[in-house]
Amino acid sequence: MGLRHPPATIVSRRRIAEDVIEVSVTRPASFAFSAGQYLQIGVAGLHGRDPRGKSRVFSISSSPNDTETLTFAFRRSGSGFKRTLEQLPLGAPVRLSGPYGHVTLTHGSRRPRILLASGIGITPHLSMLRFAAEESLSIPLTLLYVVAARERAAYLDELEECARANGSMAFHLRTGMLSAQDLSRARDEHPDALWYLSGSPGRVLQSLTALRRIGVRDDDLVTEEFVGY
Numbered sequence: 001m002g003l004r005h006p007p008a009t010i011v012s013r014r015r016i017a018e019d020v021i022e023v024s025v026t027r028p029a030s031f032a033f034s035a036g037q038y039l040q041i042g043v044a045g046l047h048g049r050d051p052r053g054k055s056r057v058f059s060i061s062s063s064p065n066d067t068e069t070l071t072f073a074f075r076r077s078g079s080g081f082k083r084t085l086e087q088l089p090l091g092a093p094v095r096l097s098g099p100y101g102h103v104t105l106t107h108g109s110r111r112p113r114i115l116l117a118s119g120i121g122i123t124p125h126l127s128m129l130r131f132a133a134e135e136s137l138s139i140p141l142t143l144l145y146v147v148a149a150r151e152r153a154a155y156l157d158e159l160e161e162c163a164r165a166n167g168s169m170a171f172h173l174r175t176g177m178l179s180a181q182d183l184s185r186a187r188d189e190h191p192d193a194l195w196y197l198s199g200s201p202g203r204v205l206q207s208l209t210a211l212r213r214i215g216v217r218d219d220d221l222v223t224e225e226f227v228g229y
Contacts, residue, residue: 050080121199
């Protein structure tokens, strides 16, 4: 169960891809998490109406080893909550609760991981990849990242650098969709892998259907669906 924490403050904000904004907030000493988990962010008031209220959940893209900040990212939209996060001044307070989620990578992880991400669903996987690089984990990691167009791929430069620096990591970027050959090749290379799927409910369902079709067992599939936030 996630915990409430002392207020944090916004320390930085930047655009990391077309229509994708990254926000970093101070990390309370009480906020311990595993790579791949998510948190809930709340604000005191909204800059515009939002029927979903004054808080949202976001996957943490920073590594657990970053003791100073918690970082998350989102795709821009008409959401009053997202507009608020873009317009709040640096130093503005936000409320935190968490962490939440069971899709994680830790020192105790042993089986290979195949990470399937679509769009902004890359964020929990980035936390895992950063952690794996920092800790020199030897567990095989394969990232299959699907975007509508290359310019919409968040953190692309860092992902490519991670793959060059880590001999245990393979990175494949695809536009449009993954092919059956992509999935079969990853399965054949690591038949004992756990598959981590993240993205919109529709994309996750597509991936589940395709993986079941090529014989991946449900016990080896773990999902995190990003409902429109």
